[in-house]
Amino acid sequence: MNFIDVPSPNFNERTKPVSLIVLHYTGMESGKAALDRMRDPDAKVSAHYMVEEDGRIFRLVDEDRRAWHAGVSEWAGETDINSISIGIEMVNGGHDFGLPDYPDRQIHAGISLVKEIMVRHDIAAHRIVGHSDIAPGRKQDPGEKFPWPLLSEAGCSIMPKVLTGAGDSSRQLARIGYGLEAGEAAVIKAFQRRFRPARVDGQLDDETKALINAVARLSQQA
Numbered sequence: 001m002n003f004i005d006v007p008s009p010n011f012n013e014r015t016k017p018v019s020l021i022v023l024h025y026t027g028m029e030s031g032k033a034a035l036d037r038m039r040d041p042d043a044k045v046s047a048h049y050m051v052e053e054d055g056r057i058f059r060l061v062d063e064d065r066r067a068w069h070a071g072v073s074e075w076a077g078e079t080d081i082n083s084i085s086i087g088i089e090m091v092n093g094g095h096d097f098g099l100p101d102y103p104d105r106q107i108h109a110g111i112s113l114v115k116e117i118m119v120r121h122d123i124a125a126h127r128i129v130g131h132s133d134i135a136p137g138r139k140q141d142p143g144e145k146f147p148w149p150l151l152s153e154a155g156c157s158i159m160p161k162v163l164t165g166a167g168d169s170s171r172q173l174a175r176i177g178y179g180l181e182a183g184e185a186a187v188i189k190a191f192q193r194r195f196r197p198a199r200v201d202g203q204l205d206d207e208t209k210a211l212i213n214a215v216a217r218l219s220q221q222a
Contacts, residue, residue: 095143
């Protein structure tokens with residue numbers, strides 16, 4: 001895979017092995033603006049990679065370094081997400097710029113990148129998450145238009161195909177990996193944004209309960 005190297009100074013040393021991939025959208029007016037920000041030492045933000053709309057992949061921080069992309073976040077009880085993760089920014093204006101569709105070339109490039117990282121670090125499909133998953137109530141990216149089903153088909157994510165029954169939703173959300181401190185509604189919205197993007201309302205309806213149950217089962221089987 002070919003990368004365009006654009007080093008960022010915003011990183012430090014890892015303290016834990018890589019076991020998670022976090023997908024973001026840039027949420028800015030252009031890829032160039034996002035690159036400029038992630039390379040600005042005063043901004044104190046970065047990611048390992050940025051995938052442009054045309055499929056070009058920019059490498060900002062080496063994978064053996066700790067990029068600063070996750071912020072205050074939690075997954076499966078771990079709160080230092082930057083230390084255990086690879087951060088990938090997908091160029092997209094996000095909710096502040098109308099939440100544009102993700103072009104096919106960009107998604108195909110992103111899937112190829114995720115697959116390579118999964119192999120390098122032996123990361124399971126249920127350990128590929130969105131920023132909104134690890135920061136419910138605080139972050140919305142990569143947003144409702146991100147094509148998680150395509151990633152699932154490529155083996156780069158999980159997506160339930162059969163819904164059966166329901167259980168203790170709070171306990172199951174925690175088993176999937178969600179931190180619950182943001183409150184029930186925020187966590188349910190984060191889950192829906194990922195697994196039922198057509199209706200993100202924070203309500204624990206029957207469909208959401210069944211989805212939570214199905215995803216919890218997939219996570220435990222992986």
